[in-house]
Every structure is written in structure tokens, then in C-alpha cells.
Amino acid sequence: MNAGWIFPFIILGGALQTCGAAMNGQLNKSLANPYLASTVSFLVITFFFMALFFAVPHPLPTIANLREMPWWAVFGGLVGAVQVFAGLTLVNKVGTGNFMALTVSAALITSLVVDHFGWFRMDIHPITLTKLGGAVLLITGVVFITRR
Incomplete structure (x- = not known):
């Protein structure tokens, strides 16, 4: 990826995260079961990335790559699922502004510690x-945003 597109792509991802939270909230509302809604959401993601993988199957990991991989690396998606589930079940209760203000601030503060x-x-x-x-x-901004 061209280095000039890195920041705009990250910004686009952040903007789409807000849209995704709202979309997932509606999915949950429509399907009435947060576990079914989560399953549908992740099936779409799984099929999308499987199609990309089959379209561009290289490079593949080597045995050395797999040996060096920490045991916890495969759980990143599951950790992300917590955020998706929170969006599915809570964004309609608090609104996208409050939800994203809390999400982004928690992510940023945690990233500073990491x-x-x-x-x-x-x-x-x-x-x-x-x-x-x-x-x-x-x-301070989150306090202002989340005040009623």
C-alpha cells in the first residue's frame, strides 16, 4: 500500500466503524437475537475474507512463521467480537455518538499503555x-459528548 494512503485508509476505517456499529444495532433489532445477529455479522466477514484469500492466496505462512506465532495471536478476532457484540446490543441504547466516544477513548488510552x-x-x-x-x-471531550 502506498504510504500516502495509510492515514486516509485508517480514517476511513474509523468512520466506517461508526457506521458499522449503527448497522449492527439495526441488525440486532431486526433479528431480535444478539447471538444470531453476531453470527450473521461474522459470517459476512468470514465469506468476504475467504473470497479475498482464494482470489489472492499468496503468500502463505511457513512452518517457521507458525512456530514463532504466539499462542494468543489467534484470539484477536474474538477480542474484536466483544466490540461487535457491544455495538449490536448497546448502540441503540446510548446512541452512536456516546458509543463511539467511549469506544475510541477506551481504545486510544489502552493503545497508549500497550x-x-x-x-x-x-x-x-x-x-x-x-x-x-x-x-x-x-x-474531557468524552465527558462533554456523553453528558445529557
């Missing part, structure tokens, strides 16, 4: 006063 300590084999990026100030501003 980067600071290098968890999950991430490169270490220490928390600075500037980053800490940004987190405080973020939390």
Missing part, C-alpha cells in the same frame, strides 16, 4: 507528557 509497555510484541513508544495531555483532553 505501546508504552510493548505488550503483544509491539515496539515500545513511551507515554510522554504530550500524549498524556492528549489523553486528558480526550477524556
